[in-house]
Amino acid sequence: MxxxxxxxxxxxxxxxxxxxxxxxxxxxxxxxxxxxxxxxxxxxxxxxxxxxxxxxxxxxxxxxxxxxxxxxxxxxxxxxxxxxxxxxxxxxxxxxxxxxxxxxxxxxxxxxxxxxxxxxxxxxxGRPVSIAMIETYDRYRLCLILPQQPPFLFLDKAELQGDAVRATYLFRGDEFFFPGHFLNDPVVPASIVYEALGQACCLWMLEQVPSRLQQTPATNQLLFVGMDEARFFRRAKPNDEIHISLTLTRLRAPLAIFSGQVKVQNQLLARVEGLTLAFGDFNPAAFDAAPKAAVNSPSRNGAEVSARV
Known part of the structure; x- marks a missing residue:
């Protein structure tokens, strides 16, 4: 023995x-x-x-x-x-x-x-299993939760697991923006990809913030504050399905900060860092006055870190 x-x-x-x-x-x-x-x-x-x-x-x-x-x-x-x-x-x-x-x-x-x-x-x-349960969302359930609605809802399916959110959306080709972007060679606008990322973050916040911070964000209080860095590596076109992966990096009311990537056909489409959403008692004027001010937020181990928005 x-x-x-x-x-x-x-x-x-x-x-x-x-x-x-x-x-x-x-x-x-x-x-x-x-x-x-x-x-x-x-x-x-x-x-x-x-x-x-x-x-x-x-x-x-x-x-x-x-x-x-x-x-x-x-x-x-x-x-x-x-x-x-x-x-x-x-x-x-x-x-x-x-x-x-x-x-x-x-x-x-x-x-x-x-x-x-x-x-x-x-x-x-011999420890208790620590991987988080996965919560899944189809398009019908997403419509019941998110403030964004068709034709401006760019998520078909999503999963929440701990600090992670994963989502997909198939560009079917009949979306309202394709006839004007670009003529005879339609391309998914970068702003629409950013919007899909923001919608995935909104889902995480509406579903997870209440249990994390004991407060429920109102849908009309969710604001897309900005991103520290975003890069595109290729284009998405009609009939392409994007795969979104985001991870919460910092959370402290009224801010939630995410980083992640988008893939299409298993190739990197875009990468984002410091995607920041605000909720609750958020005063945009304070940030307009000092756009580079540091916002202190606790890391997961309790240490103080500095997040710039």
Whole structure:
């Protein structure tokens, strides 16, 4: 028996090791050795190597590229191309390699690489699962919540998960702005992409601020204050579907600040930093008088940071 801080581990038998070697023979040698090290010794440092190696087995990367280089915000579907069947294979391999059973209800809330890392880390440490539940919204539900309405609603579906909001919108080609932008070669205006980003942020604020700050923003009090930085890398056209990913970076009444990106056809369309919305008792005149004044807002660990708007 091997004693660790959180559990008592049964020694890996020769039969179990032989089965693992057979099951993971098509994985990289580093992945197999990390799995065996974890199963023999409960070496927790081997867990992340095991996770990354298992995921890489089901993906195609350029030479020298590794999943460990990808940030937590990497989306399993849109960014890595992992479909539901491949995800099932990955989950089953993780279960077998690291010796635990993943609950279906937990797997349904896994959307990003960071979710996978946190979930497995929680399980092998014996902690309660910390990944946030996903709340989904179709267009009908969005119309019931958001102040923006058709034909000026540029979200078809959305998901909220903790500090993250993800949304999609398909430009169908019959939107009111296409006939005038541009003649014979319609292009989605940058301002419309910004508007879609702002609408996604509005959804997060209307749904999450009440529980975070014990106050409910009125829809007529939501204001788009500005962005610190925004860049476009390509164009979107009719029949393109945009995929929005935003994360709350700072929240302190009356401001909520987000950063994120928009993709189209799995290619980066735009990136934004410091997208700021205001709500409640917000006085625009104070900001007009001192547009570069620092607004103090607490970081998630309680430290003071400075947000410029």
């Amino acid at each position: 091997i004693h660790t801080e959180n559990s008592v581990v049964t020694k890996l038998t020769d039969e179990q090791e032989a089965k693992l070697r057979e099951s993971f023979k098509r994985f990289s040698p580093e992945t197999l050795e990390a799995i065996l090290r974890f199963r023999r010794e409960r070496d927790l440092d081997a867990v992340i190597v095991s996770i990354h190696g298992i995921i890489e087995r089901y993906l195609k990367f350029d030479p020298g590229e590794h999943i460990a280089q990808r940030p937590d915000t990497t989306r399993l579907g849109e960014d890595l191309g992992i479909d539901s069947l491949t995800m099932l294979e990955i989950v089953m391999s993780i279960e077998e390699g690291l010796d635990f059973r993943a609950e279906d209800s937990d797997v349904r809330n896994i959307r990003t690489l960071g979710d996978v890392r946190r979930y497995v880390d929680d399980r092998v440490h």
